[in-house]
Amino acid sequence: MIQLIVLLPLLAAAIAGLGNKALGKLPAKIVTTGALFASCAMSWPIFLSFLTGHAEPHVAPVFTWIQSGSFDAQWALRVDTMTAVMLVVITSVSSLVHLYSWGYMEEEPDQPRFFAYLSLFTFAMLMLVTANNLLQMFFGWEGVGLASYLLIGFWFRKPSANAAAIKAFVVNRVGDLGFMMGIFGTYLVFNTISIPEILAAAPSMAGSTIGFLGHRFDTMTVLCLLLFVGAMGKSAQLGLHTWLPDAMEGPTPVSALIHAATMVTAGVFMVCRLSPMFETSPTALHFVTFIGAATCLFAATVGTVQNDIKRVIAYSTCSQLGYMFFAAGVGAYGAAMFHLFTHAFFKALLFLGAGSVIHAMHHEQDMRYYGGLRKEIPITFWTMTLGTLAITGVGLPLVGVGFAGFYSKDGILEAAYASGGAGVGAYLVGVFAALLTSFYSWRLVFLTFFGKPRWAASEHIQHAVHGHHEAADEEDGHGHDAHAHGHDDHGPHGHELTGTAGYHPHESPWVMLLPLVVLSLGAVFAGFAFHDQFIGPEGGIEFWKGALAFDSHLMHAAHEVPTWVKFGPFTVMLTGLVIAMLAYLKFTDWPRRFVATFGVLYQFLLNKWYFDELYHVLFVRPAFAIGRFFWKFGDVGFIDRFGPNGLAALVVQGNKVTRRLQSGYLYTYALVMLIGLAAAATWAMTR
Secondary structure, eight states: OHHHHHHHHHHHHHHHHHHHHHHOHHHHHHHHHHHHHHHHHHHHHHHHHHHTTOOOOEEEEEEEEEEETTEEEEEEEEESHHHHHHHHHHHHHHHHHHHHHHHHTTTOTTHHHHHHHHHHHHHHHHHHHTBSBHHHHHHHHHHHHHHHHHHHTSSTTSHHHHHHHHHHHHHHHHHHHHHHHHHHHHHHHHSOOBHHHHHHHGGGGTTOEEEETTEEEEHHHHHHHHHHHHHHHHTTOTTSOTHHHHGGGSOHHHHHIIIIISGGGHHHHHHHHTHHHHTTOHHHHHHHHHHHHHHHHHHHHHHTTOOBHHHHHHHHHHHHHHHHHHHHHTTOHHHHHHHHHHHHHHHHHHHHHHHHHHHHTTTOOBGGGOOOTTTTSHHHHHHHHHHHHHHTTOEETTTTEEOHHHHHHHHHHHHHHHHOTHHHHHHHHHHHHHHHHHHHHHHHHHHHHSSSOOGGGOHHHHHHHHSHHHHHHHSOTTSSOHHHHSSOOOOOOGGGGSOGGGOOOOOOOHHHHHHHHHHHHHHHHHHHHHHHHHHOTTHHHHHHTTSSOOOHHHHHHHHTSOHHHHHHHHHHHHHHHHHHHIIIIIOTTHHHHHHHHSHHHHHHHHTGGGHHHHHIIIIIHHHHHHHHHIIIIIIIIIIIHHTHHHHHHHHHHHHHHHHHHOOOOHHHHHHHHHHHHHHHHHHHHHO
8 A cells, every 4th residue: 555655646747747738638637636636545544543553663665776785775665653644744735736736727738747746746755754764765855856846947937936946956955965964974873774773773872973074073963963954955944944935936736735735844754753863962952943943933023024925824834844843852753743744734725725815816926915805705715714723823721722733833832841941942932933923824814805905006907807808819829828927827707807996806616625625624623633642641652653752751741831831822822913903904004104113124024134145145146156267267268278179270270271282283282292202212211
């Protein structure tokens, strides 16, 4: 069964990709979507069997990959509790995204290519989470990097999409360099890349040292930090985060699949999978805690001022990943995986809901041109509201009842406080980030669904109403130029062409709404249904079965924290809700007055703490200058000049001389013959 779960998406990707337009849109969609739903249907029984305690970890061998001396890389699929959790997350979200894309990408002419990319990404992610050795994990790791590059740059005729795809690829190469060095170092130390063997031997290496960069350092600290650099790149942690918001240039289903539920959580999965290694290095754990808390705070502050609906959710993803990492840093790996699990449902819901809004608003993504949509697209409104209730952690602390985020995010914060030391600081940062999360999440809801409609000011709506018929004559046979503007154009229908004042956004088709409804169930019930197994002091031990380093004492202490610690997230959640309600429903001049008063702070946040500008000065411009130097002076000035171009010039000059000898006159040839005879006679006499 596990082989089928992993290989079906690959088979579907091959059929859709190789068949492409010859296969046709509908067959490509049926093959890829059907394969993903089949994988999903087989994944849930595996998860439920681990949930009920009827399954044991096992490894399914596939074939011998590489054998060279002591190096032995067996291709095998590992199935344990962590794998079961990730199988459910990946296949559930991916299958729903495939179905959602039937409606969202309906007008796209390159649908077979799009669905092939989606399935290829899913296969690579499944390979990553079923890996039984580090090289196999790296294969999946690079596979999702390649697939994300293809998906982000799907609209390759759009310059900003190309730039975003290249940026994601390059930034992840930085992280992957650290991951590769971590794998090399791990093999050097343990003489194996088998994950079970490494984790079993890791405690024995505590306290040893290794030479690195000319100095001696703690062995496990060096290895864990190098591996964590890879996690920072893939999971967009502070410093290597700049690719994630730009990745929103891809189609919205891509944002939901890659940047909400699966690829960006690969780093969290890797740290939890290798948690026994990290447990041997307090320094590495403190670093993970610091980076996670800093990312959580950074992304939450930037999210408060974004106007693009997808970028708000993207920075929210970055912030939530910070929660997961500082949970791992304080030793609450079960809580980190629990938040990964719940986050997959409500974040995919929010992204797909945003896609439904964008679809209704003719691909307008600026929330300042929304308003009053709750009556026009009610199903989208209610599902996104449920997602917002989940991400803001709405629930009753003492009663213990709430939405998914209430159980997982509060579990992280309580575990952080209970861990003491750096964990208390992480708790305070996390609570403040929860305040900002509540504010920007409800700001999105209020700007989008409440207030008076502000559609008339949107250029997209004006184009939809006034320019549809004129543009149709100039567009391709599909009724739009999707690649020119980078979005698939669903176009207004019927009565929507009567003028901007009479424009009525339309609800999405059922293939887009059904995934929203299903994901809403996860956003509401996933926390309540599984919290005891994921983070319960007793239930967690039985559930995880050694798949990660589960500290039952820490989780027990997390349940016993003071009441004010439990009420901290609840209080800031209400505070953020009230502030957003007042600022965007009642006193709507507050945002303008805030910008006028704190203009410097606003610009600082709006420009994302100037990380992109800083990197442009420190890395991009020098890289281009170095490249320009080697191009002008190295390649053109030296290699080409004295290499192929120089030889070609020498041949040309030689031809000019020999051309004089090929004049066609008899006396010229007689002279050449005389010179030849004289040279031959001279040679003979000297002999």
